Amino acid sequence: MALSILICDDSSFARKQMARAVPAELDAEISYACNGEEALQAIEEGKGELLFLDLTMPVLDGFETLKVIRKNDINTMVIVVSGDIQPEAYQEVMANGALDFIKKPASKDKIREVLTKFGIL
Amino acid sequence: MQDEVKFSIDEEQRDCYQEISNVAMGQAADLLARLLKVKVILPIPQVNLIEVNELRMALTGVHKDDSVSGVCQGFIGDGIAGEALLIFNDTSFSDISRLLNYQEAEVHSHELEFLMDIANILVGAFLHGFGEQLDVGFMQGHPSVLGQHVNLSELIQPNHYRWSKTLAVEISYQIDGYNINCDLLLLFTEDSIPVLNNKINYLLED
Numbered sequence: 001m002a003l004s005i006l007i008c009d010d011s012s013f014a015r016k017q018m019a020r021a022v023p024a025e026l027d028a029e030i031s032y033a034c035n036g037e038e039a040l041q042a043i044e045e046g047k048g049e050l051l052f053l054d055l056t057m058p059v060l061d062g063f064e065t066l067k068v069i070r071k072n073d074i075n076t077m078v079i080v081v082s083g084d085i086q087p088e089a090y091q092e093v094m095a096n097g098a099l100d101f102i103k104k105p106a107s108k109d110k111i112r113e114v115l116t117k118f119g120i121l
Numbered sequence: 122m123q124d125e126v127k128f129s130i131d132e133e134q135r136d137c138y139q140e141i142s143n144v145a146m147g148q149a150a151d152l153l154a155r156l157l158k159v160k161v162i163l164p165i166p167q168v169n170l171i172e173v174n175e176l177r178m179a180l181t182g183v184h185k186d187d188s189v190s191g192v193c194q195g196f197i198g199d200g201i202a203g204e205a206l207l208i209f210n211d212t213s214f215s216d217i218s219r220l221l222n223y224q225e226a227e228v229h230s231h232e233l234e235f236l237m238d239i240a241n242i243l244v245g246a247f248l249h250g251f252g253e254q255l256d257v258g259f260m261q262g263h264p265s266v267l268g269q270h271v272n273l274s275e276l277i278q279p280n281h282y283r284w285s286k287t288l289a290v291e292i293s294y295q296i297d298g299y300n301i302n303c304d305l306l307l308l309f310t311e312d313s314i315p316v317l318n319n320k321i322n323y324l325l326e327d
Binding site (some may be wrong): 010011012013014016018056058082083084085086087088103104105 | 133137139140143144145146147148153154160161163164165228254318320324325
């Protein structure tokens, strides 16, 4: 069965860029969300076994979204994809249950590397 | 009519400019964070096509009556040119001295040096990140003082610019735990807009 991937980013360009970077050999069904709130809704609908999550977003940002996922024990694997590459941001998302952190712009090679590391690919 | 299209940006392009600025801003903030050992709070960058005489109104991070200090720095590369402005709210300086462990008096004598240094770092890193994504190599000039302890209207004088429209990218940086506010403003010349749009369209293509 195809893996449901959710790409959450407020920028349509970033969502597109991310979708392009998902390796073609991965049997995946990609959905999109523009902020954390939409992402949580989509996960509930079964669209986010794997979540690529941006940090700086309106409504509900990535940091808060991670906290909600952790607090409610929501079943999804989160990989943060962000332009905020400060050491503090990295530590905070890893402490809040993210599997990994990929700095923007995400490349196909980096995505492949991370997915392989976690046995997804 | 054709000119109007050439010198305009649509929503898709604006989103792309914003995302590219977001990545570049993050790289600049990371450098600053490591250097000053602080956490920089990142905003969502504002991208607007404005008339140069609307510039003062467009600045959201600093208020029109506040006392401010600022430096500017020109840049150029591959048919794209512009000017970067770094504007500090003067209320920031006492916390800057706290951050750098300076005595209050020391800060005043080092204020200009600090402004120039921060401008070099933020502008350099931003342009590098922005250019990398668009495949443009930018060169930056030396920073020069726009004004110290003045209000915004004294700092930004529209007749300083020889172009009328500008593509403005505004980033309001804040430092976590400190009362330090600064605005980084990248102003691209009118003639740069079609060149930039071409590069953006290339990125937007499938």
